[in-house]
Amino acid sequence: MKKLICLLMVSALILSLAACSGNQKEESASSIVIDSSSKSAAEPTTAGNDGTKAVSKADLPKTEGVDVDLTKMSSTMVYSEVLNMQQHPDEYTDKIVRMKGPFNVTELDGNRYYACVIKDATACCSTGIEFVWAGDHSYPDDYPKVNEEITVTGTFNVYTEGKSKYLQLKEAEVVF
Template sequence: MKKLQKWLILFVGILLITGCRDNASSNKKVNNGKSVNDVLEKQTKAEEQKEQTEEKDKKKESTDTSENTETEDVDYDLTEMNSDMVYATVYQMMMEPEQYEGKTIRIDGNYYISKDEATGNTYHFCVIKDALACCAQGLEFVRKNEEELSDEDYPEQETEIIVQGTFETYKEPNDETLYCRITDADMQIKK
């Protein structure tokens, strides 16, 4: 029993001695890593710079395009933009359609058709695929004199086309969803 008491006293003594030593070295906190706020701030600044660059590119491309097409007045020519700008522009059209309302748009992509069995309506689309083919986006279009056209006046599905017309939004009867499309459109098969 006395041996046990000696070991217990020795253990408690060592514990007290080590617990009372100077903590100067343990108070030095090493934080070489970045805080969450630093990382978020850096990413936010990078994103803002990217958006500013994209806006400048869009303005420059829009200016370049208008200089190249003397007879045509196109506000947004997506056929002249790189894939990132096309994706960003179409995404922006979907998110803030009021900014594009009434603007002349030119896009190129693959032709697709869809028929709504419930309403009997037929919808025509130009689907724009990105370089990785993961994030395809598209716009519905309505050609000039649509009522006078038949199925033979349209190409086969997945044919590459160019569509130019006026951007507008609309709602279907009994549906509160806001849809976007290009109206009074000219469609050409891409060569």
């Protein structure tokens, strides 16, 4: 019995030493952990022994005058960020957001809604953010064709219609 316990202890020691072998890998984009609780643009700090770094959203690259530039992110990051916008809209209210995707238009109860569609990496799921184009524009004459690639930059806003809340980019610029 003592030999079995001793063997188990030696095995555990070997496994723990192997786990801390110091075999460091080159840092990749997938090893970055976003710390959404950070409000300052502090230097990234090591978050653990696995080489990951905690990075605040303020440290992510942004285009001049744009707070959240989805055009600079991978499709997976874009989909994740849009999902975060849907789940935590108050964190984005009044921020300037830029996004790119296919144009879509929906008519419901006599109202027309324009949106930039976001697809996930596998293109199986899509979501979008409505936009209100700044200025005087007439549909369909001034608008892109449905599914045409557009880039929209506008002020993130949440509004209520009936009992539901909706996201939109207001005062938007549209490029197609």
